[in-house]
Amino acid sequence: xxxxxxxxxxxxxxxxxVLTGCSGADDEGSAGGPQTLTLAGWSFATTPEFKTLADGxxxxxxxxTVELKEYDAANYDTQMVADLAAGKAPDIYAQKTLKNxxxxxxxxxxVDVSDVASGLAKTVGGIDSYQADGKxxxxxxxxxxxxxxxxxxxxxxxxxxxxxxxxxxDDYAATAKELTAKLNGPKGDYEHIxxxxxxxxxxxxxxxxxxxxxxFGYLKPxxxxxxxxQNAGAQVKFGDATTxxxxxxxxxxxxxxxxxxxxxxxxxxxxxxxxxxxxDKFDWGFAPAPQLxxxxxxxxxxxxxxxxxTGLGINPKINKGKLAxxxxxxxxxxxxxxxxxxxxxxxxxxxxEAVRDTFFxxxxxxxxxxxxxxxxxxxxxxxxxxxxxxxxxQNVLSDTHTAIMSGSKDVGAAITEAQNRAKNEVLNK
Amino acid sequence: MTSMPLARRRRGRQVWRDTAVGWxxxxxxxxxxxxxxxxxxxxxxxYAFTSWxxxxxxxxxxxxxxxxxLHDASFRTALRNTLYYTVFHIPLTLVAAxxxxxxxxxxxxxxxxxxxxxxxxxxxxxVALAQVWNMLxxxxxxxxxxxxxxxxxxxxxxxxxxxxxxxxxxIVVGTWREMGYYMLLFLAGLQTIPGQLxxxxxxxxxxxxxxxRAVTIPGLRPTTFFVVVMxxxxxxxxxxLILVMTNGGPGQSTLVLSQYIYQKGFVENQFGYASTxxxxxxxxxFGVTAAQFLINRRxxxx
Numbered sequence: 001x002x003x004x005x006x007x008x009x010x011x012x013x014x015x016x017x018v019l020t021g022c023s024g025a026d027d028e029g030s031a032g033g034p035q036t037l038t039l040a041g042w043s044f045a046t047t048p049e050f051k052t053l054a055d056g057x058x059x060x061x062x063x064x065t066v067e068l069k070e071y072d073a074a075n076y077d078t079q080m081v082a083d084l085a086a087g088k089a090p091d092i093y094a095q096k097t098l099k100n101x102x103x104x105x106x107x108x109x110x111v112d113v114s115d116v117a118s119g120l121a122k123t124v125g126g127i128d129s130y131q132a133d134g135k136x137x138x139x140x141x142x143x144x145x146x147x148x149x150x151x152x153x154x155x156x157x158x159x160x161x162x163x164x165x166x167x168x169x170d171d172y173a174a175t176a177k178e179l180t181a182k183l184n185g186p187k188g189d190y191e192h193i194x195x196x197x198x199x200x201x202x203x204x205x206x207x208x209x210x211x212x213x214x215x216f217g218y219l220k221p222x223x224x225x226x227x228x229x230q231n232a233g234a235q236v237k238f239g240d241a242t243t244x245x246x247x248x249x250x251x252x253x254x255x256x257x258x259x260x261x262x263x264x265x266x267x268x269x270x271x272x273x274x275x276x277x278x279x280d281k282f283d284w285g286f287a288p289a290p291q292l293x294x295x296x297x298x299x300x301x302x303x304x305x306x307x308x309x310t311g312l313g314i315n316p317k318i319n320k321g322k323l324a325x326x327x328x329x330x331x332x333x334x335x336x337x338x339x340x341x342x343x344x345x346x347x348x349x350x351x352x353e354a355v356r357d358t359f360f361x362x363x364x365x366x367x368x369x370x371x372x373x374x375x376x377x378x379x380x381x382x383x384x385x386x387x388x389x390x391x392x393x394q395n396v397l398s399d400t401h402t403a404i405m406s407g408s409k410d411v412g413a414a415i416t417e418a419q420n421r422a423k424n425e426v427l428n429k
Numbered sequence: 430m431t432s433m434p435l436a437r438r439r440r441g442r443q444v445w446r447d448t449a450v451g452w453x454x455x456x457x458x459x460x461x462x463x464x465x466x467x468x469x470x471x472x473x474x475x476y477a478f479t480s481w482x483x484x485x486x487x488x489x490x491x492x493x494x495x496x497x498x499l500h501d502a503s504f505r506t507a508l509r510n511t512l513y514y515t516v517f518h519i520p521l522t523l524v525a526a527x528x529x530x531x532x533x534x535x536x537x538x539x540x541x542x543x544x545x546x547x548x549x550x551x552x553x554x555x556v557a558l559a560q561v562w563n564m565l566x567x568x569x570x571x572x573x574x575x576x577x578x579x580x581x582x583x584x585x586x587x588x589x590x591x592x593x594x595x596x597x598x599x600i601v602v603g604t605w606r607e608m609g610y611y612m613l614l615f616l617a618g619l620q621t622i623p624g625q626l627x628x629x630x631x632x633x634x635x636x637x638x639x640x641x642r643a644v645t646i647p648g649l650r651p652t653t654f655f656v657v658v659m660x661x662x663x664x665x666x667x668x669x670l671i672l673v674m675t676n677g678g679p680g681q682s683t684l685v686l687s688q689y690i691y692q693k694g695f696v697e698n699q700f701g702y703a704s705t706x707x708x709x710x711x712x713x714x715f716g717v718t719a720a721q722f723l724i725n726r727r728x729x730x731x
Contacts, residue, residue, distance in 0.1 A: 078695050085483045103698050107484030239590030243567035245560060391697045403680030408592030414680070425503055 035325055036065045038090035040080065042073040049142065049347050050094075056341040057332050064325045077103075084109045084315065091318040091326055095138050095311040098129055098384040099391050104313065106388070110137040111314035111323070116330045123353040124334055126309025129382050139334040140309035140350040142342060144263040145380040146200065147305065148172070148290065149270070152283035154258040158182035163287035165370055166297045172259075172290040173225055176234040179258045188234040190257035191226060192248040193241050195394075195401035196306070196383050197261055198222050204306035204381035205292040211385060211393050214422040216400070216415050223404050223411045230405075238405035253279030261289060263307055264375065268346030271364035285366040288374045299373050307380045309350060352376045392426045476704040483700060494705035504706060506681050507689040510596065514685060515664040517600045522660055523653075525608040530615035531645070544616070548609040555606075559673035562602045563589055589675050592682035599683055603670055607663070611656050618652030619645070654725050658718055665714050686710045 041050035054066035069090045071079050077100045083089040084104075095101050104110050117127055117136035126140035148163060155162050158179050167175075176188030191197050202222040203209050209218035229235050235257070236246065252260040253273050267286065273279035288303035296304050312333055314326045332338050339349035343359040352359075356376050360367060384390050400418040403409040409417070477494060481487035498504050533544050550558065565573050566588035577585035586594040622645065630640045646653075668687040671677060677684040677692075686706065694703030 081483050081698070100698075103482060103484075107482060109484060237569060239587060240567060240569045243563045243571065243589060245563070392699075395692060395696060399678065399680050399684075402678035403592065403682075406587065406590045406592070406679035408679045408682065421502065425501055 034063050034065070035322055036067050037092060037322060037326055037329060038067045038069055039329075040069050040071055040090040040093035042071045042076050042094075042096065044068065044070050047073075048345055049342055052341050052345055053141070053329075053333050053338055056338065057329050060332065060337070061325070061328065064329070066329065087317055089315050089317070091315055091322060092312055092329060093315060095130070095309075095313055098308040098382055098386055099394060101130065101138070101311075101386050102388055102390060105132050105137045105386075109313075109316065111316050111318070111326075112137065113139060113314060113327060113330055116327050116334070119331060120334050121336065121351060121354070124351045125380055126311070126350055126382075129309055129386055130311055130313075132386065138311035138313035139330050140311045141333040141338055142347055143307060143309040143350040143352070143380060144265050144348050145305050145307040145378050146196075146261055146263050146289050147286040147374045148259060148261055148288065149252060149266065149284060149286045150259045151252070151255060151257075152285055154179070154183060154186060154255060154282070158258070162285075163370070165288050165299050165303070165373065166294075167287070167290040168293060168297060169222075169225055169290045173229055173234075176229055176259060177232055180232075180234040183258065186255055187236060187257045189229065189259040189261075190246075190248060190251040191229070191235050191238075191241075192251075192260075192262070193238060193246075193405075195398050198226055198405075199397055199401065200306040200383045201261075201289060203383070205296075205304050211397070212387055212389060214393075214419055214427050216397070216418050216422070219400075219415060220411055227404070227407075227411070238402075239407075242406075249273065249279070255280050255282060264348040267348070267365060267375075271346060271362065274364055285368050285371045286374050287370050288378065299370070299377075302377055302379050303374075304379045304381065306383050308383045348375075389426050393422055396421045396426065473704045473707055476701055477708050478705075479701045480699075481701040482698045487701060490701070494702050497702065498705055498709065503681065503684070503689065504709075507684045507686045510681075510683060511665060511667070511685045513596055514600060514603070514667055515661065517597075518603050518664045518667075519657065519660045521600065521604045522607050522611060523656065525604060526611035526656070527615055527649075529608060529612040530619060531641075533612070534616060534619050544612075547612055550606045551610040555669050556673050558602070558606065559670065562598075563674060566598050590679060592679050595675050595679060595683045599671060599674055602674065603664075603667065606670070607660075611660070614652055614656055615649065618649045622648035650729075654721070658721055661717055661721065662714050665710065665717070 039050060039054060041047065044050060050068050054068060057066055058064065076096045080089060080093060081100075081103065084093075084107075089109075095104070112135045114136045117130075117139055120127065120139065124140065125143040127136060130136055130138040130140070148167075150163055152162060160175060160179055160182065163175075172189075179186075179188035199219060199222075202219045203211065206218040226235075230237055236251070240246070248260060248262060248266075249269060251257050252262075252266075253270060264286075270279060270284070274281055288297075289305045291297045291303055296302065312330050314323070314330070318326055334350055336351065336354045339351040339355045340358050342349040343355035344362075346359075346362055346365070348359075349355055353376055356372065359365065359375065360372060365371075384394060396418050399421075400414050403414045403417075404411055476487055478489060478491060479487035480490045480493070529547050533540055533547065537543070565571050568574055568585070568587045568590050571588075573588070574585040586597075588594050588598040626644045626648070627640060630644055635643060666687055667685055668691070671683055671685050671688055672691075675683045677688050687710065690703050690706045690710065693699045693706065
């Protein structure tokens with residue numbers, strides 16, 4: 001009995017020595033020799049950007065291999081939080097939304113990458129969102145902005161003038177109604193069920209609007225206009241879209257609507273779906289999103305829109321010897337070379353100025369000047385301004401969105417309720 | 430003199446061996462239970478009194494979470510909605526399941542087929558069910574409202590897109606989904622009622638309704654008790670159905686407690702507060718079940 005116990009203890013000690021020996025060797029293998037970095041991403045089958053960046057970086061730095069680790073897109077943050085807490089997360093992980101950046105940064109799960117950020121061009125959009133306590137904690141590699149997609153074929157059929165970049169929301173609403181009346185079938189526009197399709201624009205364009213303020217009066221004109229379009233039959237009703245699980249890709253791609261506000265990621269999707277036959281073949285383009293007033297319309301001004309950057313951050317548990325390589329990867333992904341690689345597969349990088357030519361060379365991307373303008377020139381404000389309360393306030397506002405859009409509550413009452421909830425449950429709890 | 434302690438020792442060894450065998454049978458199950466349920470539940474009671482966002486340590490905040498919960502209007506909404514669901518879901522499912530069981534307990538051509546049909550919703554994926562029901566309930570194009578219009582209802586309800594009708598819609602689907610399962614339990618219960626009792630009742634001149642009230646329902650008492658307890662706990666914990674059908678909306682009209690816990694914990698990373706709400710839900714379930722046991726015991730004594 002005693003002897004077997006000693007044997008077990010001995011074996012355990014031997015195994016743990018082997019294990020520590022392994023990790024010790026790993027620590028040393030950093031100086032100069034070949035290295036492997038791990039990178040977290042989601043749905044690799046439909047999100048090719050991670051592989052593009054990994055391959056592109058490896059081509060420039062043959063010593064460093066970037067290994068991908070796949071997460072579930074819908075539960076990315078939940079799984080990442082669990083892996084980080086367990087100390088098993090990859091070396092580099094993407095900031096999928098800004099909503100959870102605070103959780104990671106405040107939870108000390110990001111390495112300070114201010115040195116990488118200071119080396120990036122001024123045209124890289126969205127860096128500000130990753131700054132806190134005077135330091136930068138992640139760098140953006142893609143920055144989608146919301147634009148107005150329109151179906152030129154349907155516009156011509158209806159004999160309605162194409163968007164020219166001069167639109168305010170009233171012009172947009174009037175055109176949607178005119179299209180609906182003249183097309184006799186397809187709707188003027190499709191408004192997807194997300195809260196951001198209304199709230200994102202209201203927050204970005206209204207002067208002084210802030211989620212943190214707990215004052216949501218800025219939402220009112222935006223909701224009134226959408227409800228009016230819905231009641232006039234110029235767009236599918238919210239309830240019909242939710243109960244029938246309508247997808248925005250089929251609503252616009254199958255020509256059920258002549259216009260649609262959507263993020264610039266849809267450019268790549270639509271191009272691909274028109275190629276594969278999932279979407280109809282028709283002529284399309286995209287224009288800057290409609291504006292609050294005339295001060296930001298026209299191609300000599302800078303239109304205001306919204307969109308969250310997608311960033312990359314470094315796990316503080318990374319081996320010290322790999323940190324320099326990881327920072328080099330971030331610099332590559334957010335820099336000009338990474339941007340060009342991303343634009344080559346139809347993705348909107350954070351630096352759109354640098355890739356204009358690459359991007360519009362792709363087959364199936366519209367070639368008109370207004371699309372090029374909309375792609376490169378915009379002031380993109382974050383949908384989820386980073387703060388301690390963002391996630392909770394967005395949840396409150398999500399309830400407001402469904403209550404208003406379904407017609408369960410009128411706009412004023414729903415906003416008052418949201419303000420009370422924000423005050424009592426989030427801001428002063 | 431020497432044989433007595435030997436026999437005792439032998440018996441002692443036998444007892445010890447039986448205990449060890451018993452434990453070894455229990456162990457795989459118990460180890461899993463302890464690791465995946467017992468320990469997390471015990472930890473929950475600690476986290477409920479802390480502020481914890483997963484990273485780093487949990488900070489002890491005493492009764493702050495409880496105080497916050499008592500002043501939390503969303504918690505009260507979730508509690509009210511949970512009670513709303515429970516109060517309607519339990520009796521409806523109970524009656525529907527019992528009626529189905531009585532109906533399918535006869536000698537009937539193709540009875541196995543109909544039993545399978547009734548059980549089918551229970552084994553079908555809830556996500557697929559929710560999608561189909563949502564389309565049926567669709568206010569503009571759905572067949573349910575089309576039928577109602579055909580019957581002369583000018584303004585049929587908006588179902589899952591209306592704050593007033595979303596909960597009834599969810600209750601209908603919840604009842605439809607679960608009645609097949611409880612029907613099976615009632616069918617099993619009906620087999621245990623001795624046939625002589627029915628014969629005796631018939632001889633005494635009892636009609637079908639009297640036989641149901643005097644024989645069937647008392648005979649099903651243990652089954653009914655079990656079904657009510659399971660239904661109560663299931664109703665208080667309702668989560669997946671709501672999440673996939675309405676996601677708590679429109680507004681907060683179908684927000685229930687377990688979904689609120691999920692939201693606070695996994696969406697907003699307030700695991701301390703989510704634990705406090707979980708304990709509230711646990712205490713409610715525990716209290717109601719304990720009350721049911723007491724009532725049942727008092728009823729069976731008399």
